[in-house]
Amino acid sequence: MSVTSDSETTAEIGRRRLRKEDARLITGRNHYTDSMSRVGMLTLGMVRSPVAHAKITRLDVSAAKASPGVVDVLTGPDLADSQGSLPNAWPVTPDQKAPAHPAVAIDEVVFAGEIVAVVIARTAAQARDAIELVDVDYDDLPVVVDLEAAERDEELVHPDLGTNTSSVWVFDSASAGTGGDVQQAIADSDVVIERTLYQQRLIPSFMEPRSILVDPTGDRIEMWSATQIPHILRTMLSMTLGIPEGKLRVTAPDVGGGFGGKLEVTPEEVITVLAAQRTGKPCKYTETRSESLMGAHHGRAQVQRLKLSANKDGTVTGLDVRLLADMGAYLGLVGPGIPVLGAFMYNAIYKFPAYRFESKALFTDKVWTDAYRGAGRPEATFAIERMMDELAAELGMDPLEVRRKNWIKHDEFPFSTISGLEYDSGNYEAATDKALELFGYEELRAEQQRRRESNDPVQLGIGVSTYTEMCGLAPSRVLGSLDYGAGGWEYAQVRVLPTGHVEVVTGISPHGQGHETGFSQIVADRLGVPFDNVEILHGDTQVAQRGLDTYGSRSLTVGGMAVVAAADKVIAKAKVIAAHMLEASEDDIEFESGRFGVRGTDQGVALGDVALAAFAAHDLPDGIEASLDSDATFDPENFSFPHGSHLCAMEVDTETGQVTLRKYVCVDDIGTIINPLLVEGQVQGGLAQGIAQALFEEAVYDDAGTLVSGSFVDYLVPSAADLPSFITDTTTTPATSNVLGVKGVGEAGTIASTPAIVNGVLDAIRHLGVKDVRMPCSPSTVWAAIHDAGSGATAEAPNVQTARGDQS
Amino acid sequence: MTTTKQTVTMTVDGAQYSDDVEPRLLLVQYLRERLGKTGTTVGCDTTNCGACTVLLDGESVKSCTMFAVQADGHEVVTVEGLAQNGELHPVQQAFHEHAALQCGYCTSGMIMQSVSLLNENPHPSQEEIRSGLEGNLCRCTGYQSIVEAVSAAAGEGDTQ
Ligand code: FES
Ligand code: FES
Numbered sequence: 024m025s026v027t028s029d030s031e032t033t034a035e036i037g038r039r040r041l042r043k044e045d046a047r048l049i050t051g052r053n054h055y056t057d058s059m060s061r062v063g064m065l066t067l068g069m070v071r072s073p074v075a076h077a078k079i080t081r082l083d084v085s086a087a088k089a090s091p092g093v094v095d096v097l098t099g100p101d102l103a104d105s106q107g108s109l110p111n112a113w114p115v116t117p118d119q120k121a122p123a124h125p126a127v128a129i130d131e132v133v134f135a136g137e138i139v140a141v142v143i144a145r146t147a148a149q150a151r152d153a154i155e156l157v158d159v160d161y162d163d164l165p166v167v168v169d170l171e172a173a174e175r176d177e178e179l180v181h182p183d184l185g186t187n188t189s190s191v192w193v194f195d196s197a198s199a200g201t202g203g204d205v206q207q208a209i210a211d212s213d214v215v216i217e218r219t220l221y222q223q224r225l226i227p228s229f230m231e232p233r234s235i236l237v238d239p240t241g242d243r244i245e246m247w248s249a250t251q252i253p254h255i256l257r258t259m260l261s262m263t264l265g266i267p268e269g270k271l272r273v274t275a276p277d278v279g280g281g282f283g284g285k286l287e288v289t290p291e292e293v294i295t296v297l298a299a300q301r302t303g304k305p306c307k308y309t310e311t312r313s314e315s316l317m318g319a320h321h322g323r324a325q326v327q328r329l330k331l332s333a334n335k336d337g338t339v340t341g342l343d344v345r346l347l348a349d350m351g352a353y354l355g356l357v358g359p360g361i362p363v364l365g366a367f368m369y370n371a372i373y374k375f376p377a378y379r380f381e382s383k384a385l386f387t388d389k390v391w392t393d394a395y396r397g398a399g400r401p402e403a404t405f406a407i408e409r410m411m412d413e414l415a416a417e418l419g420m421d422p423l424e425v426r427r428k429n430w431i432k433h434d435e436f437p438f439s440t441i442s443g444l445e446y447d448s449g450n451y452e453a454a455t456d457k458a459l460e461l462f463g464y465e466e467l468r469a470e471q472q473r474r475r476e477s478n479d480p481v482q483l484g485i486g487v488s489t490y491t492e493m494c495g496l497a498p499s500r501v502l503g504s505l506d507y508g509a510g511g512w513e514y515a516q517v518r519v520l521p522t523g524h525v526e527v528v529t530g531i532s533p534h535g536q537g538h539e540t541g542f543s544q545i546v547a548d549r550l551g552v553p554f555d556n557v558e559i560l561h562g563d564t565q566v567a568q569r570g571l572d573t574y575g576s577r578s579l580t581v582g583g584m585a586v587v588a589a590a591d592k593v594i595a596k597a598k599v600i601a602a603h604m605l606e607a608s609e610d611d612i613e614f615e616s617g618r619f620g621v622r623g624t625d626q627g628v629a630l631g632d633v634a635l636a637a638f639a640a641h642d643l644p645d646g647i648e649a650s651l652d653s654d655a656t657f658d659p660e661n662f663s664f665p666h667g668s669h670l671c672a673m674e675v676d677t678e679t680g681q682v683t684l685r686k687y688v689c690v691d692d693i694g695t696i697i698n699p700l701l702v703e704g705q706v707q708g709g710l711a712q713g714i715a716q717a718l719f720e721e722a723v724y725d726d727a728g729t730l731v732s733g734s735f736v737d738y739l740v741p742s743a744a745d746l747p748s749f750i751t752d753t754t755t756t757p758a759t760s761n762v763l764g765v766k767g768v769g770e771a772g773t774i775a776s777t778p779a780i781v782n783g784v785l786d787a788i789r790h791l792g793v794k795d796v797r798m799p800c801s802p803s804t805v806w807a808a809i810h811d812a813g814s815g816a817t818a819e820a821p822n823v824q825t826a827r828g829d830q831s
Numbered sequence: 832m833t834t835t836k837q838t839v840t841m842t843v844d845g846a847q848y849s850d851d852v853e854p855r856l857l858l859v860q861y862l863r864e865r866l867g868k869t870g871t872t873v874g875c876d877t878t879n880c881g882a883c884t885v886l887l888d889g890e891s892v893k894s895c896t897m898f899a900v901q902a903d904g905h906e907v908v909t910v911e912g913l914a915q916n917g918e919l920h921p922v923q924q925a926f927h928e929h930a931a932l933q934c935g936y937c938t939s940g941m942i943m944q945s946v947s948l949l950n951e952n953p954h955p956s957q958e959e960i961r962s963g964l965e966g967n968l969c970r971c972t973g974y975q976s977i978v979e980a981v982s983a984a985a986g987e988g989d990t991q
Contacts, residue, residue: 746961
């Protein structure tokens with residue numbers, strides 16, 4: 024196999040290929056769900072609760088039903104027998120409390136934005152008009168907004184559960200046998216750093232609002248949805264609604280971004296199926312942006328209580344993590360599993376001798392949280408990278424020196440971590456050295472010193488973060504050991520057509536990552552066919568009959584490997600046919616560059632000739648089935664562990680609190696690179712999202728549980744004017760756990776950039792007495808942190824969620 | 832709600848259309864739902880995301896902010912009318928070559944805004960491009976590749 028191309032080879036892997044996907048997207052010939060319609064299609068409109076927690080005392084839909092064009096209006100009681108409960112596939116503990124989650128609320132609402140009735144009308148305008156005519160009375164109940172208040176159980180989101188705690192999940196290195204006792208380590212250490220860090224709520228904010236079209240005509244139900252998970256969705260919908268799985272076809276056509284936000288079985292999907300079944304007509308629902316912000320799941324939302332102990336020389340001796348995780352009002356598809364995924368990453372790239380992790384999943388009266396880019400791992404990396412900086416500050420050491428002191432050295436791989444993972448390969452030294460070189464660390468430190476000495480109102484901050492993540496979710500048996508409801512394998516089929524063209528079916532379901540291009544490159548190399556002759560098919564359960572879809576940077580590491588496995592089976596079959604065609608022994612057949620040759624002769628046949636022979640089937644060897652295709656599933660043996668070093672410099676105006684990012688350098692090691700162009704795109708986009716958490720974005724609820732940042736006016740997704748250009752580079756330490764050597768890249772930028780930025784902001788103002796700044800580091804927050812430190816008041820930002828003051 | 836329909840006549844991507852529409856029908860709905868021009872997308876309801884950007888008499892407008900009746904008598908160009916005689920517009924070509932898109936949802940609007948930006952300022956600096964695209968959000972790319980594409984398309988203009 025040819026892996027990388029540094030010379031004049033024709034290898035596709037490693038080549039900067041422009042994307043196949045672009046042609047339709049740059050000309051407007053896209054195929055997003057909302058761009059589709061069916062004859063006789065009806066449109067749905069959702070009536071959503073304006074209040075966070077209340078009994079529904081009256082729900083009158085008669086005027087809406089009589090409104091022009093309205094076919095029906097459905098309420099929770101109407102659907103009580105048919106809607107089931109939305110699935111949670113990850114019961115992390117046997118005693119996890121999970122309230123029933125109706126798609127349409129039945130007699131009580133538990134978050135603002137919850138659906139209380141559904142209008143089915145001939146046109147979208149008629150649906151909108153009728154929504155206004157639905158009359159609902161709410162009898163308010165106490166609202167639980169703050170996570171720390173939720174923990175105290177003074178008011179309950181679900182009184183019948185008797186508590187706001189859904190589950191408590193614990194990992195302890197002493198009892199797991201992977202390390203020492205953390206309390207002992209803390210007691211025996213020279214320094215202990217204690218901090219409470221806040222992971223604000225974020226909204227994934229995919230650009231394409233969620234849209235669903237269901238056609239129940241014929242004897243099958245066909246669904247198109249802007250989803251990341253058509254296969255999981257089909258299985259879960261059939262389990263929830265009792266539709267035979269074989270009668271349900273789910274297609275994810277072009278999907279306008281997901282970032283975890285479309286890794287969900289949504290109430291809207293369930294409702295659209297039910298509406299289509301009831302009316303017998305195609306039904307479509309497309310959310311507005313405001314509905315998306317309040318009704319599609321959020322991410323992050325954790326309080327992290329941390330204790331890090333170390334010796335005077337900077338050697339870390341133990342880490343104790345106590346986490347509060349905001350589940351919102353219900354458990355999403357994988358929500359409770361997200362802090363658990365994070366648990367494996369708090370030790371990051373370091374050799375910690377003792378570690379304990381405990382997370383409490385809590386209910387609040389807010390939309391539920393679930394996967395968002397990195398899911399658990401960004402939160403963990405943020406915590407440890409902030410703590411390493413605090414340790415460095417406490418000991419007066421350079422932040423990189425503290426990291427070097429504790430990290431796993433290149434020659435120590437494979438390495439068993441204290442959380443029980445086996446890191447296969449890594450080279451933190453190489454990535455860091457390269458990043459330092461690109462960054463110009465020494466000069467920037469000198470400038471920082473000058474600005475400090477001259478009391479410049481604009482201070483310079485240098486932020487550092489080093490990270491690893493676990494990609495390639497996941498070995499199925501590991502997921503099983505963590506009580507996840509499904510496996511982590513992936514499926515592929517490779518078909519060589521009689522014309523010699525190749526069709527590849529994959530169970531992964533891309534939404535912007537460029538898989539059609541990257542997978543074509545893998546197959547072109549493996550089968551020795553031209554890139555343009557490979558067609559990738561995906562995102563349709565009738566085409567890709569099996570699959571576990573796209574999330575957690577698993578597409579290449581797991582999906583790509585399934586494609587390789589299927590291609591190898593095709594080659595093996597073709598070899599038997601080729602030997603027969605060439606009247607040679609199979610042992611003498613060699614396959615190279617798309618051709619089967621007889622060793623030591625110039626005789627041979629091309630793959631396409633074999634495919635034609637297999638298609639015609641006039642003369643196949645005994646026991647060989649017609650047609651040249653094969654399928655395979657691949658279950659990884661291990662996760663993959665990309666890593667990297669990120670460095671940034673920013674100016675912080677101490678008079679206004681304004682943070683201006685000046686330079687951002689990152690060097691990521693993602694193993695073998697299939698296509699540098701796709702990698703750069705993923706890294707740059709990931710950086711933008713991680714930086715956005717550090718500086719701009721927050722889902723803010725007021726005390727009544729109303730989403731204050733309910734539009735793109737208040738929820739600040741950064742624009743081009745808010746971000747600089749990035750300097751991105753890579754080092755390559757191939758993964759040893761898969762033959763391609765790939766590690767995954769989708770989440771790297773997001774994971775590493777958030778702590779790098781916050782560390783940088785603090786680095787700029789720490790000498791003013793500031794010990795912490797809460798995210799997002801908006802001008803008012805930073806200004807207040809500086810001001811409070813100077814005035815001798817507590818440096819910790821107030822413990823209440825308030826609307827961002829700098830919007831006005 | 833009963834409303835009197837009004838007749839609108841406009842040129843869209845070079846063809847003339849005349850239709851009776853409700854006064855409240857947004858231009859983007861008219862383009863997508865009545866004319867089937869689904870290349871223009873909708874990302875928000877607050878005129879913030881720019882996904883719906885089209886050209887009205889050569890200048891960029893957010894088609895979710897205008898009623899179809901306001902475009903009466905005007906000329907509209909959408910992303911679907913940008914390529915001429917099978918040749919991509921230089922901005923489209925540059926978006927492809929610089930990988931200025933991932934999921935593609937913001938892309939029609941980004942391209943239209945970039946075309947309008949370059950019409951007004953054929954040689955924008957990186958900073959001018961960034962501020963010129965401020966009203967268009969992209970969640971996938973981090974903007975760097977978009978800025979590079981617009982720069983490149985501007986350079987392309989030089990040689991023509
Ligand atoms: S849809 Fe027009 S600006 Fe967002
Ligand atoms: S390419 Fe996905 S939003 Fe811009």
